[in-house]
Amino acid sequence: MGSRKKLTILVLIVTVVIFVMMAVSFVARSSSAPGHIVGTVVRPVQQFFSGIGHGVSGFFRFFGDMKDYQTENLELKDNVAKLEEQVRSLESYKQENERLRQLLELKSREAERDTVGCEVIAKDPGNWFYTFTIDKGSEADISVNDTVIAAQGLVGRVTEVGLGWSKVLSIIDVESSVGALVSRTQDFAIVDGELSLADKGLCKLSYVTTGAHLVVGDAVVTSGLGGVYPEGILIGTVSEIQNDSMGYSRYALVDTAVDFERIREVMVIRSHGSHS
């Protein structure tokens, strides 16, 4: 049998295996055991690189500045480098302090809810989805569908839990759908993720009540309907109101309160498995 023929047969076998795996994972709606193994093995490495990743921009800036320093006095160069490093470090501490302070304030606001603080250690490997991994999982009593928030507002929900890690689906992802309430008018609606809006940090507010008088700047919060997200968590503010292509219904664009590109610390509202 020719080498290419063998190769083709092998590909066909692999294809069949993958289709079986697809069917199993579709039925189970979870990557289960293999996913948990990969997640647990990769997590320590991810945590290591996550720390480096947070400072990668500063690192490249440092190397960019090296050329300029060469033209300067050696002593001055050392001093400038040290001072810049100190400033950068202080700035980073200042920002971290600010974020932690906000989280602490949120913690006191959310005192009646059982929350746990987590750090984002990895993001989706591709360009299409807006999921990320946090550094706490089943050992912290986090369960699937637990709500994830940041100091600014709603982040998403937990979709998968492993030992020492959990996956979070952001509200800007196309798979996300959140029951919402426009604070000022008390109108119910649905906040959906959209592929073309996600990169801009926007969501689509659809199924708005016909008589609703939305205005730009209206705050949108979770309605509590649907049983996943608790009510009253800020999702964002209305940034644009539009009619659909047929002109029969209206929808709005919601500018999410959370900056998903710079998200680093979140809090999980633990339901202790009451969702699943």
Added chain:
Amino acid sequence: MRYQSESRQAVWQIVFTVIFILLITALQTTIIRGFEVFHVVPNLLFITVVCYSLQRGNYGALFFGFICGLILDLLGGRAIGINGLLCTFAAYFCVYISDSLFNNNMFVSMFFVGLLTLVYELLTYIFYFAIWGHGAFGYALLCKVLPAAIYNFVFTMVLYPVIRRLAS
């Protein structure tokens, strides 16, 4: 004696390959976000699959593609299989044509990485979005598929020397 030396070399190659996959996987989900341009990041695992398959040109490359695809599936948290299938087919295509290539250098790898990324990202869009009615084809093509292909094409220059050593 010679047989022992060869088998020891093979074992070391497997160990290095596993470490390399682990490293690339960790980089793909962490540091690589620092290289984001227009909300697009290079797909290190896919680049690795294409370059490795072009270099190896045998069954091992097919298995390599299958494993890398599965890792992408598992890290993405969606239904398992789409990336596994696409990476396996990409590896198969590369192995299939590798014999026919007159000159297998970095530019050839860059060309095939760019070309296969176009196909890979288009099929990803179809499987995950188009058939579920999410639309936005123009946006997907201009803001996701094409930039990803260009970025992977360029980033191949960074990974190629390492993968070439790994595959040899």
